Amino acid sequence: MKITSTKLKVFLIIFFIIVFAVIAARYFIGLHFKKKFSVRPAPGVITTVVEKSLFYNSIETFGTAIAQNSKTYRITRTNIDGELNVDNRFVKKDEVITKLLDGTEIKADFEGKLGTREIAQGVLGSNSLIITLDDLKKIVIDIKVPENYVSVLKPGLKTEITNSAFEKVFEGKVESVSSRIDPSTRSILARILVDNSEFKIIPGQLMTVKVIYNETDQIGIPESAVTIQGDTAFVFIVNNDTAEQKNIKIGKRNFGKVSVLSGLSEGDVVISEGVSKVRNKAKIKVINPK
16 A cells, blocks of 8 residues: 555656646746747838928919910912911011012011911801911910909919920919909909910910919928827827827828928928837837938
8 A cells, every 4th residue: 555655646746747847838938939029120110301391272273375465367378479488487576477469568566476277168268368476475374263262362373384285384473363253153263374485385275273372381291190080180200219209280281291380390300101000109210211
């Protein structure tokens, strides 16, 4: 009996040692992996320096381009002395456009570009011809603007003129504003004068007109840097490789940027890309492209 009891004791001791060893091994292995994987590398982010930008409100509409000054000359083809050279020809004031058989000279009333206009058969006779002269250095565009913009629409406002045919943005300004509102359309007429010194815009083109008003020079940041939760807007600024959350008040938005009314100062560095990976007071790694 003593031998059996001794063997049982030895077995139990060995059993408990094995159980203890397994539990201890699992604990230390778990602790090792927890320590290894809980320390994650700092997320990579792209930053932007807070700086001043131009922000504004705008009215966008459409209008047809018209030459600032135009003139038409009606002649009969059979009365032309010699060959007629008018299409896309530039002339100066008083330059001879063409001569007629009776010795008459048709002269340009002003500097501009010549062209011809088609005439419907039978309107002026098959021999009739209309020559056009357009002063293209300035283009006029008449636009209609909803009446709720009456308080901001005034002569001198800057405009940006675009068309799908050009990559260029043409500069213009509001030359005049009508003194009356059209009761049928509830809109007011304004005339835009556009610089066309390169003669790219031609009369008849439909142009997109953006009237700019309420221009302000304010600090701004990319829209991607701003996180909005309910009524709160915030960004993360960089402070010694650490992200620090800052609540801000935002204003106008232009060209993918948003103006900051309060909460930031010029020169602050904000995280503009990778914001979703960042937490307040967490370490970050700046990976701005060179």
